[in-house]
Amino acid sequence: MAQKAALLPGSCHPNWVAGMLALLLCMRFSFCLAETTVRDFRIGWVMANPDGNFDRPTIGINGQWPIPQLMVTVGDRMILNVHNDLGNASTSLHFHGLFQNGTNHMDGAVGVTQCAIPAGGFFTYDILFEQPGTYWYHSHAEGQYMDGLRGAIVVHDPNGPYEGEYDEEIVLSISDWYHELSVDLIHQLINVENPTGAEPVPSSALINDTQNLKISVKPDTTYLVRFVNIGGFAAQYIWIEGHSMRVVEVDGVWTEPAHADMLYITPAQRYSVLLTTRGDISKNFALVCAMDEDLFDVIPDGQNSNVTAWLVYDATRPLPEPQPVEEFEAFDDFGLVPVDRLSIFDHVDYSFSLTVEMDNLRDGANYAFFNDVTYTQPKVPSLYTSLSVGATNASNPIVYGTHTNTYIFRRHDVIELILNNGDDGRHPFHLHGHNFQVVHRSGENDGVFNPDDLAASDFPRVPMRRDTLFVEGNGNFVIRFRADNPGVWLFHCHIEWHMDQGLIATFVEAPEALQSLQVPENHFEACRAARKPTVGNAAGNIVNVFDLKGENRPPGRLPEGFTAKGYVALFFSTVAALLGMATIAWYGLIDPDIKDISADRQLLVNSEGD
Ligand SMILES: *[C@@H]1O[C@H](CO)[C@@H](O)[C@H](O)[C@H]1NC(C)=O
Ligand SMILES: *[C@@H]1O[C@H](CO)[C@@H](O)[C@H](O)[C@H]1NC(C)=O
Ligand SMILES: *[C@@H]1O[C@H](CO)[C@@H](O)[C@H](O)[C@H]1NC(C)=O
Ligand SMILES: *[C@@H]1O[C@H](CO)[C@@H](O)[C@H](O)[C@H]1NC(C)=O
Ligand SMILES: *[C@@H]1O[C@H](CO)[C@@H](O)[C@H](O)[C@H]1NC(C)=O
Ligand SMILES: [Cu+2]
Numbered sequence: 001m002a003q004k005a006a007l008l009p010g011s012c013h014p015n016w017v018a019g020m021l022a023l024l025l026c027m028r029f030s031f032c033l034a035e036t037t038v039r040d041f042r043i044g045w046v047m048a049n050p051d052g053n054f055d056r057p058t059i060g061i062n063g064q065w066p067i068p069q070l071m072v073t074v075g076d077r078m079i080l081n082v083h084n085d086l087g088n089a090s091t092s093l094h095f096h097g098l099f100q101n102g103t104n105h106m107d108g109a110v111g112v113t114q115c116a117i118p119a120g121g122f123f124t125y126d127i128l129f130e131q132p133g134t135y136w137y138h139s140h141a142e143g144q145y146m147d148g149l150r151g152a153i154v155v156h157d158p159n160g161p162y163e164g165e166y167d168e169e170i171v172l173s174i175s176d177w178y179h180e181l182s183v184d185l186i187h188q189l190i191n192v193e194n195p196t197g198a199e200p201v202p203s204s205a206l207i208n209d210t211q212n213l214k215i216s217v218k219p220d221t222t223y224l225v226r227f228v229n230i231g232g233f234a235a236q237y238i239w240i241e242g243h244s245m246r247v248v249e250v251d252g253v254w255t256e257p258a259h260a261d262m263l264y265i266t267p268a269q270r271y272s273v274l275l276t277t278r279g280d281i282s283k284n285f286a287l288v289c290a291m292d293e294d295l296f297d298v299i300p301d302g303q304n305s306n307v308t309a310w311l312v313y314d315a316t317r318p319l320p321e322p323q324p325v326e327e328f329e330a331f332d333d334f335g336l337v338p339v340d341r342l343s344i345f346d347h348v349d350y351s352f353s354l355t356v357e358m359d360n361l362r363d364g365a366n367y368a369f370f371n372d373v374t375y376t377q378p379k380v381p382s383l384y385t386s387l388s389v390g391a392t393n394a395s396n397p398i399v400y401g402t403h404t405n406t407y408i409f410r411r412h413d414v415i416e417l418i419l420n421n422g423d424d425g426r427h428p429f430h431l432h433g434h435n436f437q438v439v440h441r442s443g444e445n446d447g448v449f450n451p452d453d454l455a456a457s458d459f460p461r462v463p464m465r466r467d468t469l470f471v472e473g474n475g476n477f478v479i480r481f482r483a484d485n486p487g488v489w490l491f492h493c494h495i496e497w498h499m500d501q502g503l504i505a506t507f508v509e510a511p512e513a514l515q516s517l518q519v520p521e522n523h524f525e526a527c528r529a530a531r532k533p534t535v536g537n538a539a540g541n542i543v544n545v546f547d548l549k550g551e552n553r554p555p556g557r558l559p560e561g562f563t564a565k566g567y568v569a570l571f572f573s574t575v576a577a578l579l580g581m582a583t584i585a586w587y588g589l590i591d592p593d594i595k596d597i598s599a600d601r602q603l604l605v606n607s608e609g610d
Contacts, residue, residue, distance in 0.1 A: 034075035041093075044085035048148065051204040051211055054179045058148035059086070059139070066209040067151040069171060070137065072129045074157055080125040082117060089183075090116035090530065093125055094140035095153065096268060097252050097467050099433055101130065104383055104487030105519045107432055110141045111377035112490055112506065115527035115534075123526055132157030133252030134226040134270040136173075143182035143496050146232035150175070154226060161254050161339050166224040166274055172309070173209060174238065174265060174289050175231035176202035182232075186500050190365045197358055197366025198297040199497045202234055205291050205307035213309035214319070215287070221277050224248070227263065228270045232496035234291035235266040235426070235470070237328045240311065241320075242285045245273035247336065251435060251466035254339040264292070264330035266428035268468040268494040281313035286322040295425060295495075334441055336464040344437060344463050345480045346456060349413035353449070354405075354505060355420045356427060356471075356493075361555040367501045368423075368493070374502030375492075376403035376554045378538035381527075383488045386511045387519070388535035389545045394511035399545045401538025403554055404506045409483035411510035416480045417491070420448045424473040427498060431481070433489035433509070437463040440478040441471070449476040468494055486513035502554065 041061050048058035048065045061067040072078065084091050094108030106125050107113040117123040135153040138145035152173050157163070178185060178200065185200040207213050217223065225245070227238060239262040246257040249272035263271055291305040299305070310319045354370045361367050367374040378385070378401045386394045393399055400406035409415055417436075419429060439459045442449065463480075471477050486509055493503040527534045536542035539551035 036077040038079045040081045042083045042085045043091055050206050050209050051177055065148050069151055070153040072155055074132050076129045078127045082123045084117045084119055084121045087119050090118045091139050092116055092141045093137055095137045097135040101485050108140045109490050111381055113383045114523055115532050116141045117526050118529045121526050121529055123522055129155045131252050134228050136228050136230050143186050143500055146182045150230040152228045162248055166222040169224045171226045174229045174236050175206045176234040177204045177206050179203045189497055192364030195364055201296045205289055207307050207309045211307050214312045217277050217311045219277050219281050220279050223275045225275050226272045229265045229267050231267045236289045236291050238263040238289050240287045245275055247271055247273050250336050253465045255336040260331035262330045266470050268430050284313055284317055284319055285311045288322045337462050338465055341462050344459055345414040348416040351416035353418035355422050357422045363555040368498045368503035370405050370505050373405050374554045375504035376552045379540045380533050380536055382506050384534050391512040391515050393545050399537040401551050406506040409509045413483045415483055418449045418478050419471050420476045421471045426470045427493045428468050428470040430468040430494045431491045433485045433487050434481045435465045435467040436479040436481040437465050439463050442475040444472040445474045483509045486510035
């Protein structure tokens with residue numbers, strides 16, 4: 001599929017010109033090992049059945065699923081001509097973990113750096129791979145990547161610290177898998193019929209987009225195994241029977257080797273490990289992934305949370321069933337030390353905190369909040385607001401709307417973000433445009449971060465850096481990064497369901513330095529095709545950018561003192577009254593923790609409609 005720009009003399013595609021230009025630039029500046037490829041990506045529906053249970057419509061590229069793994073080398077450039085052939089859905093592509101330094105408009109976040117590419121639309125992503133490591137790409141539009149539009153990216157590093165220490169490379173994606181379309185699942189999730197916000201539970205787990213994968217290995221050989229969780233909800237435990245691993249990369253950051261027998265990998269996280277195979281070929285070994293069931297409110301009948309692959313030393317020998325594990329004891333990433341030994345940013349210029357909460361709004365559905373605000377997509381993508389209201393007004397958070405959780409960062413400041421989790425589940429948070437130093441992470445139920453509890457000397461001298469970090473249930477973490485990448489970057493939970501429930505903040509970094517950004521015309525065309533404005537504040541107002549009349553809003557708040565439990569009670573007793581089925585009034589008594597109310601719910605709500 002990939003075509004080298006230089007080998008394309010017959011082509012008259014406009015991007016051939018861009019490719020040629022890149023080649024000329026490359027010759028001029030003599031980084032000629034770097035390669036520019038131009039690829040056409042036709043995003044469309046295909047049928048797939050990766051868990052052997054159920055054929056379902058799945059989003060593929062160029063008629064294929066799994067979608068291609070992007071294998072490049074540091075310095076390579078890829079021009080992706082994306083055609084949306086879905087017919088009934090808009091789309092986008094985000095390149096997870098790439099900083100997009102100077103190319104904020106290529107970040108792919110719908111409503112932030114672009115409008116969704118409408119059905120039938122065309123959009124070019126021009127990506128320079130400047131960071132080595134393991135990344136991935138996925139749709140950043142309404143839960144869609146869980147329908148299949150997600151794949152691994154590997155940026156090879158010829159000067160990497162472990163070059164020469166391994167013989168071969170293996171890339172393994174890990175994911176959860178659903179049998180229903182994301183749009184339908186989102187509708188079920190954010191719904192008066194689901195007042196406790198119970199998330200849809202995946203049907204199965206996949207390794208490399210399949211099950212029972214056989215990985216041929218040679219004895220006495222060291223592999224660099226790259227794990228990337230491209231799932232949408234489930235974190236997974238990973239272990240390999242009879243083998244141990246040495247972690248050497250976390251989210252694109254090379255680390256000093258750290259021994260691990262079991263990994264815990266949330267959606268969007270990556271680990272590379274060195275795996276040395278055994279000296280004899282007398283046995284094959286299971287590689288097992290187990291979804292973290294603590295996240296699931298209910299385990300549906302027949303669901304298997306586990307998926308097995310095998311290291312196959314000898315194809316003629318049996319593939320052993322994995323041994324049950326008594327207790328999951330996963331490697332703790334907190335102690336990882338980056339090879340570059342970047343010290344802690346010990347002078348903080350701007351510190352702020354975000355508190356996570358889940359609650360119901362007036363429509364009865366369950367939403368997610370940062371500091372009492374549930375994210376609601378603005379009418380104008382925030383980047384376009386930044387570029388159209390003038391440099392001074394672009395530094396005023398008001399123009400980005402009242403429901404976008406916008407924070408403005410001054411260029412080069414060291415930012416400290418304190419995340420307090422008021423919810424009892426783990427959440428993996430991702431920051432676009434950066435990785436960050438993890439200076440503190442509490443245990444479960446440790447509550448709100450209190451700076452007085454820790455002295456500066458309690459922080460690691462060389463903290464781990466990564467771009468996706470989980471916070472423990474009712475715990476907290478503290479991260480730091482330098483605002484050295486002008487742009488509009490999201491910070492959000494990477495559990496896709498929680499993102500859809502609004503667990504998103506917008507960081508506008510050095511907007512004055514962004515003003516010269518040149519956004520290609522086909523980006524604005526995507527907006528026009530969808531009749532979306534491309535200038536003005538969050539409400540599309542350009543005359544008075546402080547007037548947010550008409551901006552998108554979430555449903556209103558519930559009256560004070562109204563709890564989810566009360567809502568469940570009210571909802572079901574109302575339905576009961578309506579249907580004259582007084583017998584179900586007992587629902588009013590149920591504990592809010594008992595989230596499985598699905599059985600009778602179906603019957604009731606069907607008659608209520610929406
Ligand atoms: C979109 O089209 C696909 C493929 O024809 C179909 O399976 C799917 O149900 C459609 N989705 C919606 C939301 O209509
Ligand atoms: C994983 O799948 C990709 C195709 O998507 C394939 O190229 C690769 O060889 C597979 N990896 C293994 C270890 O089988
Ligand atoms: C999945 O693996 C875990 C750990 O070995 C085990 O406790 C659990 O029973 C397994 N689940 C299934 C459905 O096999
Ligand atoms: C972006 O590039 C500038 C130099 O052009 C550099 O100073 C800065 O550190 C980079 N930011 C990131 C996040 O890579
Ligand atoms: C900022 O916005 C206000 C209100 O729209 C406008 O009057 C003012 O001219 C703007 N300032 C700049 C520097 O563009
Ligand atoms: Cu979350």
